[in-house]
Amino acid sequence: MTPTRPSVTERRPLVLRIGEVAKLTELTTRTLRYWEELGLVSPSDYGGNGERRYSAADLTRVRRIRDLQQLLGFSLAEVRVVLDTEDVSVLDRVKSEFQSGDPSPLRQRELLDEAILANDQLLARLDDTLSRIRAFRSEREASAGRLWARREELDAEIDPTLGAELQPSGKREER
Amino acid sequence: MTPTRPSVTERRPLVLRIGEVAKLTELTTRTLRYWEELGLVSPSDYGGNGERRYSAADLTRVRRIRDLQQLLGFSLAEVRVVLDTEDVSVLDRVKSEFQSGDPSPLRQRELLDEAILANDQLLARLDDTLSRIRAFRSEREASAGRLWARREELDAEIDPTLGAELQPSGKREER
DNA sequence: CTCCAGCTTGACGTGAACGTCAATAAAGCT
DNA sequence: AGCTTTATTGACGTTCACGTCAAGCTGGAG
Numbered sequence: 001m002t003p004t005r006p007s008v009t010e011r012r013p014l015v016l017r018i019g020e021v022a023k024l025t026e027l028t029t030r031t032l033r034y035w036e037e038l039g040l041v042s043p044s045d046y047g048g049n050g051e052r053r054y055s056a057a058d059l060t061r062v063r064r065i066r067d068l069q070q071l072l073g074f075s076l077a078e079v080r081v082v083l084d085t086e087d088v089s090v091l092d093r094v095k096s097e098f099q100s101g102d103p104s105p106l107r108q109r110e111l112l113d114e115a116i117l118a119n120d121q122l123l124a125r126l127d128d129t130l131s132r133i134r135a136f137r138s139e140r141e142a143s144a145g146r147l148w149a150r151r152e153e154l155d156a157e158i159d160p161t162l163g164a165e166l167q168p169s170g171k172r173e174e175r
Numbered sequence: 176m177t178p179t180r181p182s183v184t185e186r187r188p189l190v191l192r193i194g195e196v197a198k199l200t201e202l203t204t205r206t207l208r209y210w211e212e213l214g215l216v217s218p219s220d221y222g223g224n225g226e227r228r229y230s231a232a233d234l235t236r237v238r239r240i241r242d243l244q245q246l247l248g249f250s251l252a253e254v255r256v257v258l259d260t261e262d263v264s265v266l267d268r269v270k271s272e273f274q275s276g277d278p279s280p281l282r283q284r285e286l287l288d289e290a291i292l293a294n295d296q297l298l299a300r301l302d303d304t305l306s307r308i309r310a311f312r313s314e315r316e317a318s319a320g321r322l323w324a325r326r327e328e329l330d331a332e333i334d335p336t337l338g339a340e341l342q343p344s345g346k347r348e349e350r
Numbered sequence: 351c352t353c354c355a356g357c358t359t360g361a362c363g364t365g366a367a368c369g370t371c372a373a374t375a376a377a378g379c380t
Numbered sequence: 381a382g383c384t385t386t387a388t389t390g391a392c393g394t395t396c397a398c399g400t401c402a403a404g405c406t407g408g409a410g
Contacts, residue, residue, distance in 0.1 A: 019356065029357090034398060049406070051357055069397095071307050073248040076397075087318040091325060105333055112326045119319050126312045130305065132246050137301045143262040144294050150266060151287045158280050192377095194386065204387085209368060224376060226387060250366075 015045070016054040025062050032062065038076055040065055040083065072129065085118035190220070191229040200237050207237065213251055215240055215258065247304065260293035 018029045032052075035041050041061050043052040054062075061083075068079045083089065094108045193204045207227075210216050216236050218227040229237075236258075243254045258264065269283045277283065 017357075028398080030398065030400085033359090047357095049358080051406090067307065067311065070248055071304060071311070073245055087321045090322065094325065094329075105329055109326065109329055109333070112322060112329065116319065116322050116326065119315060119322060123312065123315055123319070126308060126315065129246060130308055130312070132242060133301060133305055133308070136242065136246070137298065137305070140294060140298055140301065144291065144298070146262045146266065147287060147291050147294060150269065151284065151291070154269075154280055154284055154287065158284070192386075203368080205368065205370085208389090222376095224388080226376080252366090 014056045016059065018043075018052045018054070021054045021059060021062060024059065025066055027062070027066065035062070035065060035076070038080070040076065040080060072126075081118070082122060085115045085122075087115065087119075090115040189231045191234065193218075193227045193229070196229045196234060196237060199234065200241055202237070202241060210237075210240060210251070213255070215251065215255060247301075256293070257297060260290045260297075262290065262294075265290040 016024070018032055021027075021032060022029045032041070036043075036052075041058060043054045043058055045053040045055070047053055065076075065079055065083070068074045068082055069076065074082065090111055094111055097108055097111070098105070191199070193207055196202075196207060197204045207216070211218075211227075216233060218229045218233055220228040220230070222228055240251075240254055240258070243249045243257055244251065249257065265286055269286055272283055272286070273280070
């Protein structure tokens, strides 16, 4: 009854199997199922046999989770909070609360204020992280300068007359 | 008996006990001992009784490890690599190799080139991380804008005339 | 038809990074 | 001198984020 067969010739809105998502995101299928188990991402559709079908939006969400985890060092629990306070998610809930005939909009305001607060905190953390990384970066640039200087010195010691070609390892470049 | 005790009146170059370092860095003593176990940081001195004495330099190193781990999401194994390619460490090794009467400076150059390469890779990673976080940040700012807008809307629905305090029984729906 | 690659749901195993408890000793204040 | 606080070294426990089988289904190539 379900000839919802993926015709290859048909132009469909992009559906991916779990293995494909894994390759695109450089994660493993195990990780994707684990995240689903935690309620972080679920494919928007399961084929009649239970096979996971990921949409483009699902893929985006997976990438976002990965970034939050790897880029910002968030635990998956923290990731969940961030996702829960994302405007799309919150506005959806606000809207659905509105649709379900909530007599008072107070609850909606509460949800919004909560999300706004969380968002501000996240922004603050991002700014803090940014400035710390910048500081670290400039330290590393200074470090690079010292290393180069020492290499120049050393090269002069090796051959004070001219720049001899002797090391295949490493590249020669000057900025 | 007064064994070799540091005179209190003497201006000492700052020595910290493990608990003090823990508080200053917001880590635990267990973590500090663990990192020491892994060879990442050792206090520059142990009192005759084996009590750890951390110098200011040790504290700096601890902070650096913490930043690498928490800020950039490095594992402790990765942290070790980064620390090993730091210019101070590398230049020290180069110098000691020089002192030990190494006839050829080629090994020294190898060390330097290695460190330079690692440093460049780290810089690239830092830049990548920075731009990704910036992108994420601007997304979150847009998100804040949408949330704020929605709250304005909602406030208007709650009381279109004036900023009245919240009314639990007064259900007003107006446009 | 067989075979294979890729999927499914469990269930158990694992490494990293600590937490926690125990027994003991020394530091330091009153 | 006594008492409290902080330290020491083991040794074992714990949490997170998966890895790794196991056993079975399924669509498609040969």
